[in-house]
Amino acid sequence: MPAFLSLHSSRRKTSTVSGAGEERIIARARRLFSGGARPAPGVVRGIDDDAAVLAPAGRGWLELLAIDTIVEGTHFAPATPPGRIGRKALAVNISDIAAMGGIPMHAVVSLTLTGREPLAFVGRLMAGIAEMAGAHGVTVVGGDTVGGPALSITIALRGRVEPSRVCYRSGARPGDLVAVTGRLGGSFASGRHLDFMPRAAEARWLVSHAQPSSMMDLSDGLALDAQRMACASGVALHLDAAAIPVARGSSLDAALHEGEDFELLCCFPAGRISGRETGIFARKFSVTLSVIGEVRKGAPGVFIDGGKLTPRGFDHFGPEL
Amino acid sequence: MPAFLSLHSSRRKTSTVSGAGEERIIARARRLFSGGARPAPGVVRGIDDDAAVLAPAGRGWLELLAIDTIVEGTHFAPATPPGRIGRKALAVNISDIAAMGGIPMHAVVSLTLTGREPLAFVGRLMAGIAEMAGAHGVTVVGGDTVGGPALSITIALRGRVEPSRVCYRSGARPGDLVAVTGRLGGSFASGRHLDFMPRAAEARWLVSHAQPSSMMDLSDGLALDAQRMACASGVALHLDAAAIPVARGSSLDAALHEGEDFELLCCFPAGRISGRETGIFARKFSVTLSVIGEVRKGAPGVFIDGGKLTPRGFDHFGPEL
Numbered sequence: 001m002p003a004f005l006s007l008h009s010s011r012r013k014t015s016t017v018s019g020a021g022e023e024r025i026i027a028r029a030r031r032l033f034s035g036g037a038r039p040a041p042g043v044v045r046g047i048d049d050d051a052a053v054l055a056p057a058g059r060g061w062l063e064l065l066a067i068d069t070i071v072e073g074t075h076f077a078p079a080t081p082p083g084r085i086g087r088k089a090l091a092v093n094i095s096d097i098a099a100m101g102g103i104p105m106h107a108v109v110s111l112t113l114t115g116r117e118p119l120a121f122v123g124r125l126m127a128g129i130a131e132m133a134g135a136h137g138v139t140v141v142g143g144d145t146v147g148g149p150a151l152s153i154t155i156a157l158r159g160r161v162e163p164s165r166v167c168y169r170s171g172a173r174p175g176d177l178v179a180v181t182g183r184l185g186g187s188f189a190s191g192r193h194l195d196f197m198p199r200a201a202e203a204r205w206l207v208s209h210a211q212p213s214s215m216m217d218l219s220d221g222l223a224l225d226a227q228r229m230a231c232a233s234g235v236a237l238h239l240d241a242a243a244i245p246v247a248r249g250s251s252l253d254a255a256l257h258e259g260e261d262f263e264l265l266c267c268f269p270a271g272r273i274s275g276r277e278t279g280i281f282a283r284k285f286s287v288t289l290s291v292i293g294e295v296r297k298g299a300p301g302v303f304i305d306g307g308k309l310t311p312r313g314f315d316h317f318g319p320e321l
Numbered sequence: 322m323p324a325f326l327s328l329h330s331s332r333r334k335t336s337t338v339s340g341a342g343e344e345r346i347i348a349r350a351r352r353l354f355s356g357g358a359r360p361a362p363g364v365v366r367g368i369d370d371d372a373a374v375l376a377p378a379g380r381g382w383l384e385l386l387a388i389d390t391i392v393e394g395t396h397f398a399p400a401t402p403p404g405r406i407g408r409k410a411l412a413v414n415i416s417d418i419a420a421m422g423g424i425p426m427h428a429v430v431s432l433t434l435t436g437r438e439p440l441a442f443v444g445r446l447m448a449g450i451a452e453m454a455g456a457h458g459v460t461v462v463g464g465d466t467v468g469g470p471a472l473s474i475t476i477a478l479r480g481r482v483e484p485s486r487v488c489y490r491s492g493a494r495p496g497d498l499v500a501v502t503g504r505l506g507g508s509f510a511s512g513r514h515l516d517f518m519p520r521a522a523e524a525r526w527l528v529s530h531a532q533p534s535s536m537m538d539l540s541d542g543l544a545l546d547a548q549r550m551a552c553a554s555g556v557a558l559h560l561d562a563a564a565i566p567v568a569r570g571s572s573l574d575a576a577l578h579e580g581e582d583f584e585l586l587c588c589f590p591a592g593r594i595s596g597r598e599t600g601i602f603a604r605k606f607s608v609t610l611s612v613i614g615e616v617r618k619g620a621p622g623v624f625i626d627g628g629k630l631t632p633r634g635f636d637h638f639g640p641e642l
Contacts, residue, residue, distance in 0.1 A: 016439050025432075025466050028444050032451045033461035040460035042426065052462035054427055054479070065462065067429040067477050071469035105363065106375055108388040110475050111346075117338045123349050130353045139361035140354035141373035141386065145346050148392035150470045154431050156388050156477030158375070 049169050049232075050096040050216055051159070062166055064159040066096035072151040075260075076194065082121045084194040085153065086128025092219070093157035094136050095198040095262045099217040100168075101207035102161035104136055104200065109143035112152040125153070136200055165207040172214035172233035172267040176295040179273060182263040182287050184222055185250030192247075193260035202285050203264055210277050212266040221259040223302060223309050229265060230300040237267075238303045239293035256309070267295055370490050370553075371417040371537055372480070383487055385480040387417035393472040396581075397515065403442045405515040406474065407449025413540070414478035415457050416519040416583045420538040421489075422528035423482035425457055425521065430464035433473040446474070457521055486528040493535035493554035493588040497616040500594060503584040503608050505543055506571030513568075514581035523606050524585055531598050533587040542580040544630050547623045550586060557619035558588075562626045564613045577630070588616055 030047050040046075044062060045053040051066035070089050072078055090107060097104040109129060113122065133140055138157070172178075181202055187193040199217070206212055214233055218225050222244070230237045246255045255261075273291065281289040302309040338346065351368050361367075365383060366374040372387035391410050393399055411428060418425040430450060434443065454461055459478070493499075502523055508514040520538070527533055535554055539546050543565070551558045567576045576582075594612065602610040623630040 016437055024440060025443055028440075029430075029447055029461070029464065032444075032447050033454070040462075043460055043462055046460065046462040047464070049463070052427065052429060054462070065427060065429055065477070065479060067431045067463065067475070068465055069431040069433055069467045069469075069475060071433055071467055073470060074468050106373065106386060108373060108386055108477055109350075110388045110390040112390055112392055112473060113338050115338050119338060119345060119349075122338055122346055123353075126350055126353050133354070139364055139367065140350070141361075141364055141367040141375070142370070142388065143350065143368070144389055145343055146390045146392055147395050148390075148471060148473060149394060152433060152469060152473065154388070154390060154475035154477075156386070156429055156475075158386060158479070 045168060050099040051102070053100065053161075053166060060162070061160040062163055064097050064100050064102045064161055065156065066093050066159075067154065067156040068092045068096065069152060069154040080194065082125035083128035083131070085151075086125040087132040088194050089153040089155050090129050090132040090138065090157070091196060091198045092262065093155045094132070094138065094200055095217040095219070097157055097159035098198055098200040098203035099215055099264060100159070100161055101165045101203060101215065102159040103204065104138045104157050104159040106141045106158040107133065107138050108156050109140055110154040111143065111145045112148040112150070113145060114149065114151060115147050117151065129155075136198070167207055167212055167215040168232070169214055169216045169229045170232040172229060172235050172237070172295045173269070174235060174295055174297045175270055176213050176267040177270060177273055177291050178237055178239065178293040178295060179266050179268060179289055179291045180218070180222070180245065180263055181289055182261070183245040183247040184218065184261045184263060185247045185252075185254035185258055187258060187260040190247070190249070196262045198262060199264050199287070202281070202287060205281065205284065206264070206266060210268055210272050212268050214267040216265050218261040218263045218265050219259060221257045222261070222265065223256045224259075225265060226302045229267075230302055233295075234300055236296045236298035236301050236303060237293060238296055238306070239309070241305045243290060243292045245288055245290045245292075256304075366489060371420040372423070374421065374482075374487060381483070382481040383484055385418050385421050385423045385482055386477065387414050387480075388475065388477040389413045389417065390473060390475040401515065403446035404449035404452070406472075407446040408453040409515050410474040410476050411450050411453040411459065411478070412517060412519045413583065414476045415453070415459065415521055416538040416540070418478055418480035419519055419521040419524035420536055420585060421480070421482055422486045422524060422536065423480040424525065425459045425478050425480040427462045427479040428454065428459050429477050430461055431475040432464065432466045433469040433471070434466060435470065435472060436468050438472065450476075457519070488528055488533055488536040489553070490535055490537045490550045491553040492533075493550060493556050493558070493616045494590070495556060495616055495618045496591055497534050497588040498591060498594055498612050499558055499560065499614040499616060500587050500589060500610055500612045501539070501543070501566065501584055502610055503582070504566040504568040505539065505582045505584060506568045506573075506575035506579055508579060508581040511568070511570070517583045519583060520585050520608070523602070523608060526602065526605065527585070527587060531589055531593050533589050535588040537586050539582040539584045539586050540580060542578045543582070543586065544577045544623060545580075546586060550588075551621040551623055554616075555621055557617045557622050557624060558614060559617055559624045559627070560614035560630070564611060566609055566611045566613075577625075
């Protein structure tokens with residue numbers, strides 16, 4: 001499991017979060033917050049994607065709003081240098097905005113501190129946020145600090161995207177090709193889960209030059225995230241094991257199930273992503289763009305070399321694997 | 322101290338968060354995130370107020386963005402019914418948007434769960450958020466769930482406000498009257514810190530009918546929050562002890578220092594808030610609007626009956642009182 005803290009699995013009969021998994025919580029949130037069949041004013045896309053898409057009146061841009069929390073013991077080890085914690089806290093959010101095809105703009109930061117942190121530690125943590133913000137043109141515009149039992153950072157990030165470029169998880173269609181940026185697996189072991197650079201420029205290039213039909217970032221493992229894309233799009237994703245780009249020193253199993261890769265998973269209508277585009281992409285960003293499969297009709301699911309892939313990945317509340 | 326969890330005060334020589342206080346963290350954030358003298362594109366007001374104020378191109382409204390975290394043991398006791406936790410998590414954010422004179426619109430929710438919570442508990446927690454959202458026309462548009470050592474909820478809330486109505490902490494001017502809504506003190510003891518209704522409609526009425534020069538919500542105690550307003554405005558606030566509306570069963574000391582009242586503290590140019598306005602306000606909302614002092618020239622600070630008031634209030638990382 002790609003977590004420093006293993007969540008306790010419950011032995012009680014009561015259905016707990018730990019036993020039931022994250023997906024049931026998301027499903028319940030969807031029912032509670034959707035407000036019925038009628039979409040709320042200004043909401044283009046709510047729960048179910050990397051970020052919310054909002055459409056304020058009278059502008060040429062859609063707005064994006066994402067939120068992510070990282071917690072000591074779950075997303076970083078207690079001894080992690082504070083600057084790396086700070087940069088990760090913002091990077092995971094930038095990755096969400098990028099996955100919608102958007103440009104990140106304004107962040108608000110909520111710090112939960114135990115009170116025992118040296119002030120210099122908090123300063124370096126915030127400097128890590130500021131450095132990541134500077135690298136992506138993000139401005140931190142507010143926040144708060146509260147006391148709690150463990151260090152935790154939540155950032156909400158506002159961005160924007162052109163209506164012609166916004167990219168959902170739900171757009172994959174039979175006949176599309178499935179592709180992934182970079183290399184997967186071993187993110188925790190290598191420290192890449194702290195140091196990854198969110199694929200913001202890469203995602204902007206993709207929505208501008210190759211128009212993916214569907215895109216999301218990989219945070220909980222290719223197997224589980226591809227399953228989410230398959231369900232959102234109502235299609236089957238057929239992956240070719242040999243084509244999956246495994247990070248050096250890692251394994252196919254880790255690439256499929258570990259999580260925290262923060263690469264982009266995309267689908268493209270056939271013809272939009274040929275060797276020419278992947279070549280330009282690789283030269284421009286020094287990052288590979290690998291075609292790893294295709295989209296077919298069928299019950300939503302993920303297949304690898306023709307066999308059904310169990311959507312096992314990092315579930316914060318799933319049973320221990 | 323208005324917290325269920327007393328933060329440990331540090332005995333080490335190193336300057337810790339606990340020893341140094343929240344204000345120093347805010348000051349450091351201001352330096353790190355302000356981006357120098359030149360304001361970032363689209364940012365009208367960043368760190369230092371209840372919510373950030375953003376000005377996207379080509380619209381008649383300013384945007385607001387606020388974030389707040391509530392943590393088990395700090396903002397609610399472990400045995401608190403989940404519905405009340407959920408409603409508070411959103412109410413504190415609505416209070417921030419209200420304090421800018423704005424209308425809350427879209428929320429994203431990040432839940433940190435231990436994994437041991439029954440699913441029904443999380444359902445009731447989210448139902449509490451949904452109920453508060455419904456009462457204020459807010460739509461929950463996304464979020465995430467992560468595992469951590471204690472239950473904690475962070476909500477980021479987006480709102481809007483007309484440029485003519487936006488209200489900062491920094492607008493108090495010598496000669497203004499100081500006023501407060503409702504009654505202060507005893508919020509934790511009475512359970513009001515969970516059940517308060519954010520003064521959203523009241524704030525909208527005030528910015529529409531009485532145009533406060535300065536406004537903020539009271540979360541850390543009148544003494545400390547008034548000090549923040551005095552510093553932001555560069556003025557002295559002179560309060561009249563006898564005029565401060567103390568909640569039934571509470572005391573002046575509690576009204577000044579306890580926090581979690583979530584009432585509005587406002588200043589008004591003289592003449593804009595007479596007995597006529599306070600009467601209309603009281604009848605319309607069944608909430609008092611009490612004039613409690615006046616703004617004078619002088620070094621920024623808060624005075625009560627002529628004596629300097631130590632800005633003691635709830636500081637998440639201050640020394641134990």
